[in-house]
Amino acid sequence: MSFLAPLYLLLGGAVAVPLLIHLMRRRIGARIEFPAARYLLRAEREHSRTLRIRNLLLMLLRVLALLAIAVAAARPVARWLGAGHAPTALAIVIDNSLSSSAVVNGRPLLDQYKAMARDVLSSATNADRLWLVTIDGHMRGGSPALLRDEVARLEAIDGAGDPTAALARAASAVRGAGLEARQIALVTDAQRTEWQRTPAIADAQLLIYSPSARPPVNHAVTLAEARPTRWTPRGAVAARFLSSDSTTYRMTINGRTFARGTAAPNEEVVVRAAPAERGWVPGTVEIEPDELASDNVRHFAVWIGPAPSVSSSPGAGSFLQSAIDVLRTSERIAQGHDINVVSADELASLPGLIMAPADPVHIGAANRALERAGVPWRFGTRRTGETSVSGPGFAGVNVTARYDLVAQAGAAAETLAVVGQTPWIVAGPRYVLVGSPLIPDATNFPVRASFVPWLGDVLSERLVGEPGQAIAAEPGATLARPRWADAIESADGQRTPLGESIDVPTRAGTYFLTRDARRVGALVVNPDPAESQLDRLSPSALAARLRAGRTLTARSANEWSALAFRAAARRSLVEPALLVALAMLAIEGVVIGTRARRTVA
Amino acid sequence: MESTRARRADLFDPASLAALGRIEIVARWIVDGFMSGLHRSPRKGFSVEFAEYRPYQAGDDLRYIDWKIAARSDRWVIRQYEEETNLRASVVLDVSRSMDWSGSSLPSFARGTGALERLTKLAYAERLAAAIALLLLRQRDAVGLVRFDDRIRSAIPPRMRHGQWRRIISALEESGSGRASSAPAALDQAARLINRRGLIVLISDLLMDMPEVERAMRGLRAVGHDVTVLHIIDPAERELPASGEALFVDPESELAVPASIADVRAAYKNTVDEVIGEWRSMFGGAGIGYEIVQTDEPFGVPLRRAFAARQLLP
Secondary structure: EEEEOOOHHHHHHHHHHHHHHHHHHHHOEEEEEEOOOHHHHHHHHHHHHHHHHHHHHHHHHHHHHHHHHHHOOOOOEEEOOOOOOOEEEEEEEEOOHHHEEEOOOOOOHHHHHHHHHHHHHHOOOOOOEEEEEEOOEEEEEEOOOOOOOOHHOOOOOOOOOHHHHHHHHHHHHHHOOOOOOOEEEOOOOEOOOOOOOEEEEEEEEEEEEEOOOOOOOOOOOEEEEEEOOOOOOOEEEEEEEEEEOOOEEEEEEEEEEEEEEEOOOOEEEEEOOOOOOOOOOOOOEOOOOOOHHHHHEEEEEEEOOOEEHHHHHHHHHHHHHHHHHHHHHOOOEOOOOOOOEEEEEEEEOOOOHHHHHOOHHHHHHHHHHHHHHHHOOEEEEEEEEEEEEEEEOOOOOOEEEEEEEEEEOOOOOEEEEOOOOOEEEEEEEEEEEEEEOOOOOOHHHHOOOOOOHHHHHHHHHHHHOOOEEEEEOOOOEEEEEOOOOOEEEEEOOOEEEEEEEEEHHHEEEEEEEEEEOOOEEEEEOOOOHHHOOOOOOOOHHHHHHHEEEEEEOOHHHHHHHHHOOOOOOOOEEEEHHHHHHHHHHHHHHHHHHHHHHHHHO | OHHHHOHHHHOOOOOHHHOOHHHHHHHHHHHHHHOOOOOOOOOOOOOOOOEEEEOOOOOOOOHHHHHHHHHHHHOEEEEOOOOOOOEEEEEEEOOOOOHOHHHHOOHHHHHOOOOOOOOOHHHHHHHHHHHHHHHHHHOEEEEEEEOOOOOOEEEEEEEEEOOHHHHHHHOOOOOOOOOOOOOOHHHHHHHOOOOOOEEEEEEEEEOHHHHHHHHHHHHHHOOOOEEEEEEEEEEHOOOOOOOOEEEEEOOOOEEEEEEHHHHHHHHHHHHHHHHHHHHHHHHHEEEEEEEEOOOOOOHHHHHHHHOOOOOOOO
């Protein structure tokens, strides 16, 4: 047995009071003149044995009562008996990921989790330290009443959340509580895709509950994507569905249905469209609702507008000219002078896709043209020899002849591709600069299949003067703020200024990014498609995956509630000590009452 | 009925009644009330019986002249009553220090809340003695008084004459309250004062040695005296009140007994009952009347107990 507040044991000194009263009672008290004192003396002589025993009993009862109160104040805990539980640092981790909104037995799983959490909180005492941690990263500590309110407000998010971070946060909280008994009580659906990583939980007992029933059969939209992101004004929407059989779907743009159909399992559906809307608009791909309704809708965003007009110079090369013709044919670009595709030595104005001149003789003229146009880059040393290019979309691209791109003062550009450590393609405001001529003698990029789409994106998205783009994110994630946006617009049209980062909303949907109150991009929030895979780990498999020092696995919700606060083998002896004190005082009352009744009789 | 009872002074609260006047006055009220009660009782006729007339002789008390006969026949005759002077009584009053005590003098923690003021045992006994004396004198019995503590304080021989009542009252008003009680000597003195068989009424708290009292009592009985003992007890002596711890000191012997009232209350009550039983047994064995008189009882109660049982009432 040990004491959490041993200083209170000093209260045990109070037992001296009844002892002194017992020992000194014959020397204290008033002097009373009483003629019948002889009868009193005779009574004491005749009943002295009974009186002594009774007084001794009363003294012992009072001493024991005081000792029990002192022991209770010192908050004893012991392994061998006790009621309630030792003061415990308990973090309740509730999996409120998208899958927790699945309806099982007529109600969402999360409702069951909340009821379980309330049960546990009702068993808490003021000596416990409590936290409520959710998968979406929120953590709140406080009294049972406060956390009960938090539980009542809890809702499922539309994403997977970060269970590893939640458990790590819970472990950190209970570790810092300064209590010997530490427990993390986790309630989750043990979704196989959710518990991929294995957080290490040291110094705390992990109590796990996961439903043993099979998860419901789920249908979901796992892909909804505008291709390309900028429609001029034609484009396509690609969709894929999670289903064991064919699924009927519906596609909308700006709330208007533009396509319906039936898709085979795991088939990618591509639907082309040329809607009348202009600018950034939201779109959805939807299927019939099922037990998990949150993943039956998937959002996308698309920019719709006229095709940019492009002119190309003869120095750009025949491959580039052919690619531009393909883009014109597909109406992604038009003939005109909005964007120039030129060799650097022929550069007259921006915006433009600028390439190094094919003839090294013109490199000086090219650098002078760059200077005149205000492009803060210069062509440096010419390099030859085959080297591979690194960068998104540049797989398999090699370069045999190139110029080093030398940044000038004030150059603020985005590097799109590198050769080794050297930039090969850089982009800045209204320009994209390539360190090689786009001809087969210098690089195989113009003959790669990825060339035309890349060129289309550069011309129709990067150089059109609209810097924005559609950013895909999962609910609750945190993103770096894009430079081209200064506010985010919610579905109801309310704009919130952006800070250094964006806290992605926990609700799925399309949120527009604005600059100077004008839509310049979109934040498309959709759950991780893996969250729609409801396959569960068995409780033992989940316990094995979560590397905790001590793990308890509850087979039922009631058992989970009952095992909470059992982190320590030791239990509180406060209540037993108080019961002993009360018992002693009750017996004392009975003894005194018996004497009083005899007296009255 | 209620109003009739309320006017009877013998049924008043002793302390309240004593506060209204001196011993003499109070005793008269008590006796008047007591006699009134008797006349209203079914026991009518227990008065001093008329016997005969006899001619008036010089020196006879003028109160006993039958004035109606004198008016009709011009003859003065005296009404003669049966046994009008047969009884010679002596009231033996304990005025020791233990008698000068009342439970009202206890500290509040021991007395308890709500306790009424009470006469000391001595004050109660003095008024009771005066009432007894007056009652007997009105029956034309000769009454005397002996007051004692550790010695004889005063002794008035039994007389029936005019002024005897005044002498008794004067003696009762003397200060007393010595230390100890010495009843045997007082009882011997009382017996000597009654030169023939008579009534001796001992009024005492009996806080004295039983063998000595028993020896003296048996002596009185041996010479034919009728003896009645009125054992005066304050209710606080019969049953310890309230609670508390204190050093209980006998004012006569300075015997000090520390005790917790709550602890010894039951045992004390048992002991007092045992003592009373012992006194009752001893007096009963000797043919002596014995009555417990608590100082919170109206004076009429002990008067009736003391005399009604012995057929001495008028």
